[in-house]
Amino acid sequence: MAASYDRVNVVTSFGFSRRWRRQAVSRLDIGAGSTVLDAMTGAGEGWPYLADRIGNGGRIVAIDLSPGMLALARRRTVKSTLDVRLGDVLTTGLPDGSCDAVLSLFGIKTLSPAQRAAFATEIARVLRPGGCFSMVEVSVPGAPALRIAYGFYLRRVIPVLGRLLLGDPATYRMLGVYTDRFGDARAMTGAMRVAGLEAEFVSYFFGCATGLVGRKKVSGP
Numbered sequence: 001m002a003a004s005y006d007r008v009n010v011v012t013s014f015g016f017s018r019r020w021r022r023q024a025v026s027r028l029d030i031g032a033g034s035t036v037l038d039a040m041t042g043a044g045e046g047w048p049y050l051a052d053r054i055g056n057g058g059r060i061v062a063i064d065l066s067p068g069m070l071a072l073a074r075r076r077t078v079k080s081t082l083d084v085r086l087g088d089v090l091t092t093g094l095p096d097g098s099c100d101a102v103l104s105l106f107g108i109k110t111l112s113p114a115q116r117a118a119f120a121t122e123i124a125r126v127l128r129p130g131g132c133f134s135m136v137e138v139s140v141p142g143a144p145a146l147r148i149a150y151g152f153y154l155r156r157v158i159p160v161l162g163r164l165l166l167g168d169p170a171t172y173r174m175l176g177v178y179t180d181r182f183g184d185a186r187a188m189t190g191a192m193r194v195a196g197l198e199a200e201f202v203s204y205f206f207g208c209a210t211g212l213v214g215r216k217k218v219s220g221p
Contacts (some may be wrong), residue, residue: 011169014162018045019219020209021105025049025215028201032081033057034100037126039119040107044073050103061088061094090118094126102126102133109137111180116188120195127216131199136204136211138175139184143206150208154179185210 023055030036032055038046039170041062050060056077064070065088074084087093089107111119123133138154143148155176159165185201188210199214 007017010174016205016208017106019047020136020204020211022049022112023204024105024134024211025053025103027134028053028103029072029132029215030054030058032100035059035061035098036101037092037099038062038092038105039092039102039104039123040110041073041179042066042069042106043085044076044084046103046105047073047078047080048081051080054080059083060139061085061092061099063089064093065089070145089124092122092126092133093165096125097131099126100128100131102131104133106137108135108185109178111188113191116191117121117194120188120191120197123192124186124197127197128215129218132213132215133192135185135188136212137182137185137188138179139182139207139210140179141207146206148206151176151180185212188212199207211216 019191028036030053035058036050036054038044038050038060041064046064047060047062051058054060056079060078060080061083062073063085064073067086069143070084074145108116108119127133141150155173159170161172184207189199189201192212192214197214197216199212202211202213204210
């Protein structure tokens, strides 16, 4: 997907993916100098929004398992410090409590139930006490008419647009497959709570995207 990602993403999302990324970042309780883990960073689309929040003294630790997507990401320049790593977000290797926040934009739909649990445990480990997180993902809307129309667009229209824009339609067809299996972010919200984190389910644009926000509890005296 990396070879055609930039042009296909801009055309097929009608700008909503940018809006949802910006909204997800806005829910993070971060400020100048914060360290943020951008998990499953993809092409680094969330970095400009993060950099606006954390400034020159902030640090973005970006992890993804796709060399192709990271090659796209490394073309971006932002004012914050970038630490871009090829790796597995389930085992980041970051020190305990080293992050003020964790962000994940359009990656969690690919996780199995076991991987969701492992991801939640890793987030709980790398967050400092009081640290926060925000995630967003394309989802299956609850309203029947919207669910049918949106599902048709994801499963049928986007692969055609991918072909027209010189992408692999089989790759883009997986978006509909993953979304159908994912449903919405409620299961991920539950996994975060099981891992001991405070988590709240969030709906964007009538459920066409959903996500979760929350934080790591501060231990009492």
